[in-house]
Amino acid sequence: MSVPAIAVYTSPPGASVHAPPEHEYSSRGSAPCAAAASPSAAPSSHRHAAAVAGGLSCLFSSPSAAPRATAYEELGALWNDRSDDPPTVVAGGFGGGGYSYPQSSSSPSPFKLRDHLHRSPVSLFHSPAASSPASRSPSVSWLAARERDRLFSSFVRNALGSCIDFAPVTSLPLGVRPAATGVDAAELAFELDENLSEAEPSCEPGAHELLARVQARHRIFRDELVVKAFFEAERAHRGQKRASGDPYLQHCVETAVHLANIGANATVVSAGLLHDTIDDSFMDYDHIFRMFGAGVADLVEGVSKLSHLSKLARDNNTASRTVEADRLHTMFLAMADARAVLIKLADRLHNMKTIEALPLVKQQRFAKETMEIFVPLANRLGIASWKDQLENICFKHLNPEEHKELSSKLVMSFDEALLTSTLDNLDKGLRDEGISYHSLSGRHKSLYSIYSKMIKKNLTMDDVHDIHGLRLVVDTEEDCYRALDIVHKLWPRVTGRFKDYISHPKLNGYRSLHTVIMCEGVHPFEIQIRTKEMHLQAEYGFAAHWRYKEGGCRHSFVLQMVEWARWVLTWQCEAMSKERPSSLSSSVGMRPPCPFPLHSEDCPYSYSRQCNHEGPIFVIMLEHDKMSVQELPANSTVVDLIERVGANSPRWSPYSFPLKEELRPRVNHKPISDPNRKLSMGDVVELTPALPHKSLTEYREEIQRMYERGGFALATTPRS
Ligand SMILES: Nc1nc2c(ncn2[C@@H]2O[C@H](COP(=O)(O)OP(=O)(O)OP(=O)(O)O)[C@@H](O)[C@H]2O)c(=O)[nH]1
Numbered sequence: 110m111s112v113p114a115i116a117v118y119t120s121p122p123g124a125s126v127h128a129p130p131e132h133e134y135s136s137r138g139s140a141p142c143a144a145a146a147s148p149s150a151a152p153s154s155h156r157h158a159a160a161v162a163g164g165l166s167c168l169f170s171s172p173s174a175a176p177r178a179t180a181y182e183e184l185g186a187l188w189n190d191r192s193d194d195p196p197t198v199v200a201g202g203f204g205g206g207g208y209s210y211p212q213s214s215s216s217p218s219p220f221k222l223r224d225h226l227h228r229s230p231v232s233l234f235h236s237p238a239a240s241s242p243a244s245r246s247p248s249v250s251w252l253a254a255r256e257r258d259r260l261f262s263s264f265v266r267n268a269l270g271s272c273i274d275f276a277p278v279t280s281l282p283l284g285v286r287p288a289a290t291g292v293d294a295a296e297l298a299f300e301l302d303e304n305l306s307e308a309e310p311s312c313e314p315g316a317h318e319l320l321a322r323v324q325a326r327h328r329i330f331r332d333e334l335v336v337k338a339f340f341e342a343e344r345a346h347r348g349q350k351r352a353s354g355d356p357y358l359q360h361c362v363e364t365a366v367h368l369a370n371i372g373a374n375a376t377v378v379s380a381g382l383l384h385d386t387i388d389d390s391f392m393d394y395d396h397i398f399r400m401f402g403a404g405v406a407d408l409v410e411g412v413s414k415l416s417h418l419s420k421l422a423r424d425n426n427t428a429s430r431t432v433e434a435d436r437l438h439t440m441f442l443a444m445a446d447a448r449a450v451l452i453k454l455a456d457r458l459h460n461m462k463t464i465e466a467l468p469l470v471k472q473q474r475f476a477k478e479t480m481e482i483f484v485p486l487a488n489r490l491g492i493a494s495w496k497d498q499l500e501n502i503c504f505k506h507l508n509p510e511e512h513k514e515l516s517s518k519l520v521m522s523f524d525e526a527l528l529t530s531t532l533d534n535l536d537k538g539l540r541d542e543g544i545s546y547h548s549l550s551g552r553h554k555s556l557y558s559i560y561s562k563m564i565k566k567n568l569t570m571d572d573v574h575d576i577h578g579l580r581l582v583v584d585t586e587e588d589c590y591r592a593l594d595i596v597h598k599l600w601p602r603v604t605g606r607f608k609d610y611i612s613h614p615k616l617n618g619y620r621s622l623h624t625v626i627m628c629e630g631v632h633p634f635e636i637q638i639r640t641k642e643m644h645l646q647a648e649y650g651f652a653a654h655w656r657y658k659e660g661g662c663r664h665s666f667v668l669q670m671v672e673w674a675r676w677v678l679t680w681q682c683e684a685m686s687k688e689r690p691s692s693l694s695s696s697v698g699m700r701p702p703c704p705f706p707l708h709s710e711d712c713p714y715s716y717s718r719q720c721n722h723e724g725p726i727f728v729i730m731l732e733h734d735k736m737s738v739q740e741l742p743a744n745s746t747v748v749d750l751i752e753r754v755g756a757n758s759p760r761w762s763p764y765s766f767p768l769k770e771e772l773r774p775r776v777n778h779k780p781i782s783d784p785n786r787k788l789s790m791g792d793v794v795e796l797t798p799a800l801p802h803k804s805l806t807e808y809r810e811e812i813q814r815m816y817e818r819g820g821f822a823l824a825t826t827p828r829s
């Protein structure tokens with residue numbers, strides 16, 4: 110996904126208001142580095158070390174497997190507390206890294222005010238914004254909202270076109286609460302304890318220190334709800350250890366830290382802390398609901414469901430069956446609140462970072478599954494830094510030799526100082542010519558992305574021209590060409606590498622100017638120049654980067670869901686992360702209507718409930734202990750599934766619905782009494798339940814009788 114750090118086009122008016130310093134250098138991922146107050150201030154050894162160390166890191170020092178925290182990630186942790194951030198320069202790991210400027214300040218653009226006050230949803234997953242303390246201005250927010258709506262509307266019409274029915278909601282009906290996102294005090298089904306953080310509940314040694322450490326990094330961990338979730342997670346996992354020997358709680362905390370790093374709000378961070386409680390402790394949904402309310406409980410339950418599916422998929426090696434793996438991605442995104450997918454991804458990211466503690470064979474299995482299932486999810490959701498990190502870890506385990514060789518080469522060839530100085534030069538060149546810009550960002554390509562490109566195009570590393578890349582987003586098409594002239598005046602261009610996708614858009618609608626220039630005579634730099642609208646299209650439209658990477662996509666409803674998920678996540682994390690109950694009351698009047706097409710009146714900001722598409726549904730089918738992901742038309746029933754299985758079976762012929770409950774098909778672990786029960790996205794249908802021990806003999810006899818009557822499939826009363 111693309112990378113602007115401060116690119117701000119469509120931020121909702123409820124979003125936090127920031128006044129960033131003149132220059133911001135920030136990461137595409139969750140890894141800003143506050144070590145240097147300016148790009149040039151960080152010693153290059155430090156920058157290199159941080160770049161190299163970026164792959165595997167762990168926030169908390171641990172006696173066993175967890176490596177020491179790296180500058181890359183530790184400093185990334187500061188993002189959530191943006192008001193404390195100094196201007197930062199980023200030291201990205203091999204996950205790729207980035208830098209960026211907001212618009213140039215010498216030549217204010219008409220968007221200047223809005224741009225500085227609101228951050229883009231696009232920016233959320235890519236780069237933290239360094240900022241000075243927040244202040245709120247309702248009138249400016251409102252103006253921004255109108256601009257956002259205008260931009261968003263035209264973007265949706267242009268970009269999504271026939272993919273969706275575009276019917277923007279202009280206002281929320283009276284009495285409808287705008288969001289189930291940040292925790293609104295009125296939504297809570299419990300009273301938050303006063304001075305909870307001082308309550309000092311008794312817990313295992315080290316837990317308070319763990320909390321203190323993480324609180325020092327992220328303000329969100331001082332939030333009452335989050336503190337309460339921390340102590341509840343501690344209670345749930347007390348005495349449990351990870352394979353590495355670390356307390357289990359550490360995994361919960363680090364999962365939550367990943368979420369905090371991308372700006373998730375208190376509800377999501379709390380659910381991240383509690384994400385394993387339903388599966389691995391005495392706590393159930395009701396308990397979490399009573400303690401934390403529906404927002405957190407639903408998310409934890411959603412993660413638990415995803416974990417079950419993921420385990421089923423792993424045990425059945427679904428990842429290696431492309432079609433089914435693809436259905437699985439869609440199913441994950443469609444069945445759960447997108448934020449649950451986010452928590453599952455954060456959980457997987459930490460598990461992958463600590464995978465060395467597992468036996469080799471498991472490392473391989475996890476790496477394969479992560480590459481096939483979770484990397485595409487991170488890609489589709491636009492969380493580039495997680496995608497890069499997951500890919501690089503998997504790469505290391507799946508192709509250790511290639512990883513080693515390429516890492517050493519990249520250390521030699523990647524020049525971080527050059528990236529920042531090129532950014533500086535372009536910024537100056539643009540200012541000198543009076544061209545205002547919206548954002549200017551730079552990134553270095555991740556190790557795995559370089560590797561993939563080399564394999565795909567049969568290149569050597571020297572032939573990869575975009576290891577260093579800059580992206581400039583300006584206001585008008587005319588500015589694109591003016592900026593291009595400046596670029597070509599500043600540096601010699603590499604012949605044959607200029608592409609004008611503005612006058613000749615790609616078939617998928619992608620528009621941008623691309624050129625490759627040579628820095629200091631030896632380093633090729635790819636520079637992309639585009640307008641804000643082109644950029645939105647490249648991020649969210651038909652030309653979206655995830656689709657560009659993944660190739661064709663069959664179902665338009667998939668496109669819609671994915672873009673929805675990205676939008677919801679981006680907005681929620683971005684807009685709500687600073688909004689705690691105390692501040693909500695004052696901002697409620699300014700809450701925006703949900704901008705996403707198709708949101709209905711009760712707008713829960715969760716696309717899953719809005720997804721009344723006519724497209725197919727995907728369900729998991731378990732038959733004789735084998736799992737498959739089946740695609741069925743909308744409104745299909747259990748009988749439809751059974752008929753499909755029967756039709757493919759040589760023994761197929763109808764038989765009656767079993768009387769014995771334990772022999773009936775199960776949907777989500779419960780035997781069904783109505784074979785015409787409709788199936789929903791993500792249902793797990795067991796056609797042949799696992800053999801119950803006690804009734805084993807009886808069960809066999811019954812099956813035998815069924816076969817004798819003619820076939821192991823169900824025929825039911827015909828449907829009307
Ligand atoms: N979102 C999006 N980005 C694109 C698309 N096409 C190209 N890009 C971006 O532009 C970069 C370079 O694209 P091109 O100049 O067309 O280059 P190429 O022919 O694909 O091959 P290389 O020059 O070797 O990278 C890609 O690496 C992407 O970052 C697209 O359809 N959608």
Ligand SMILES: Nc1ncnc2c1ncn2[C@@H]1O[C@H](COP(=O)(O)OP(=O)(O)OP(=O)(O)O)[C@@H](O)[C@H]1O
Pocket residue numbers: 110111112205493550551552554555558562575577578579580635636637654658
């Ligand atoms: N020149 C650039 N400047 C800034 N960001 C870029 C540039 N080129 C790509 N990006 C962004 O960096 C991220 C990682 O891109 P990456 O290089 O891995 O893939 P890509 O750009 O699609 O290249 P390719 O398909 O050629 O491998 C994406 O979000 C992409 O949009």
